[in-house]
Amino acid sequence: DSGVTQTPKHLITATGQRVTLRCSPRSGDLSVYWYQQSLDQGLQFLIQYYNGEERAKGNILERFSAQQFPDLHSELNLSSLELGDSALYFCASSQDGANEQFFGPGTRLTVL
């Protein structure tokens, strides 16, 4: 158990809908990262937050957004969902921006 928690574990929704994925980092970690794992794209970095501020951006679609709250938990919002958004979404956390990242168990999103 890495200490990073993600909810929900599974999410099934329809095209065009909007969902929110939640992540709680390990105690004391200030940085939160979001990754997407899909069969065709592999594991891709989406976005990083550090102590509430966006620090790095990867291949994140404009339909997706994230934020980190004062209690350091983070949410990833996915809107106007398409079939291709079906994937495993991982959250990771690290103590700061330089240390190793610890991954949560992931949220499996299925868009029908």
Place this chain on the structure above:
Amino acid sequence: AQSVTQLDSHVSVSEGTPVLLRCNYSSSYSPSLFWYVQHPNKGLQLLLKYTSAATLVKGINGFEAEFKKSETSFHLTKPSAHMSDAAEYFCVVRAYGGGGGNKLTFGTGTQLKVEL
């Protein structure tokens, strides 16, 4: 830009025999490299990391990796495979961005199968 290439998408070994998972990296400066493991329906677990200290890095569960700058390689090895090692393994390079950004770039993964 940093990248990693995992040379084998699938590796099959017999229990008790050595494991070799190959990874080459590309980086414009001294990289930070990692190996992560993903068991079926589980999250990613850090096996080991290289951050410019010793070139031979020991990790958990008997795995180790050697950083070879001349060959731009970071292969993962284990002397004796166990059934519980069956999983997908990812070679990862860390890129530092401006403003303190820190993202991981993953290889495509190597599926390790361990047979009796």
